[in-house]
Amino acid sequence: MTYEQAMTFWFGRVNYEQKPPQAGDFKLGRMRLLLERLDNPHERLRIIHIAGSKGKGSTSAMLASILHCEGYRVGLFTSPHLVAVEERIQVDRQPIAHDELAALMTDIRDAVPDLAADLTFFEIGTALGFLHFVRRRVDFAVVEVGLGGRFDSTNVCQPLLAIITSISLDHTQVLGDTLAKIAFEKAGIVKPGRPTVSGVIDSEPRDVIRAVCAERQSALRELCVDFDYEHEPALIDGAREQVSSVTVKTHRREWQNLTLGLIGEHQARNAAVAVAATEELKAQGVPIHDGAVVNGLAHVVWPARLEIVSRRPLVLLDCAHNVASARALVQTLEASFPVRGRRTLIFGGNRDKDLTGMLDILAPKFDRVLLTSFHGSTRCTPAEQLMELLSPEAQTRCRTFSDPIAAWNHARAGAKVDDLICITGSVFLAGELRPIVAV
Secondary structure, X not given: OOHHHHHHHXXXXXXXXXXXXXXXXXXXXXXXXXXXXXXXXXXXXXXXXXXXXXXXXXXXXXXXXXXXXXXOOEEEEOOOOOOOHHHHEEEOOEEOOHHHHHXXXXXXXHHXXXXXXXXXXXXXXXXXXXXXXXXXXXXXXXXXXXXXXXXXXXXXXXXXXXXXXXXXXXXXXXXXXXXXXXHHHHHHHOOOOXXXXXXXXXXXXXXXXXXXXXXXXOOEEEEOOOEEEEEEOOEEOOOOEEOEEEEEXXXXXXXXXXXXXXXXXXXXXXXXXXXXXXXXXHHOOOOOOHHHHHHHHHOOOOOOOOEEEEOOXXXXXXXXXXXXXXXXXXXXXXXXXXXXXXXXXXXXXXXXXXXXXXXXXXXXXXXXXXXXXXXXXXXXXOHHHHHHOOOHHHHOOEEEEOOHHHHHHHHHHOOOOOOEEEEEOOHHXXXXXXXXXXX
């Protein structure tokens, strides 16, 4: 296959990031058969498996950064991507190259000529990641769940440990409409006899995770029970810039004043989970020095997570896509970005999200609201329909744009040096605008 042929083969599969899935769409039988035909590459990897409603991508990036700073060769599998699909599969922070992707996709196609038409986009991507990590001889693979956990394509592995970052209402049409049901799906990644680190603190989902871990004899370490944290927020305005830091206290020790490369109290919580996971790896005999933890958290890079892409005016790029992440965004804006000039929100979202709930949280915090559609997802809600979700008062401060670039140009043209522009609502919106605004 050429690279172009490989991409045609891959993107020709059913993609549940574009087409809303149903509860019965996810099964592991095809994934196991595919990997068996490929000589089970996942069985030759040391994997850290990470699920969660939010924070799993950031926690994955933090843990991969810590291991990388220790000197290990680290594979990182995440989804979705922002700009290029190769971002999903990285080794030592470098996305898979076009020629490597094409060669491995040829192997996948040739291994399953009778099955290829039935495989999904994410199943092929998962197999591609496992194969690439084996060929590159990574020391560790940090693997983020795509959706849920129990029936996710990544849940064929036997990891060194499982991590569950958080539980909130999201993908309810597939995972269930209560926190307990969603927790049960996420806890599907817990494996018998392998430890679990949990950042879940709400009692309803926490009790489910405890029960699953007890049943599977998985040693459980919990936030606010076995480890905790104190956060010092970043402070960024026209005259000052104070970085974010966190102190993590575990049952083993205290990690004081760790600098964070990502902004927000929610990222401090993710860092605490990553530190607790690091200690579990050390308990299994994996050498990780304190300096790797310090440098890994300080230098982690995870684009579009309250990413500062411009200073004058201050432009923030974020991909909050549910109510919980919208609350975290507002909390961080209030704690770390003091009011300077006018605040403008550029917002777009998918129809299977609680967009009303998100806009109820976000819109009152901004002087202008620019609603837009984007082109990267068939699930996108048209800007005019977003307008109908706003209160009459908010509508007076709102304009709609059919194209995100037009929304950005309007926001930027009217912005003064002390203003703030925040782009959020979907990873698809962030991905379309990042190549334009991050210059």
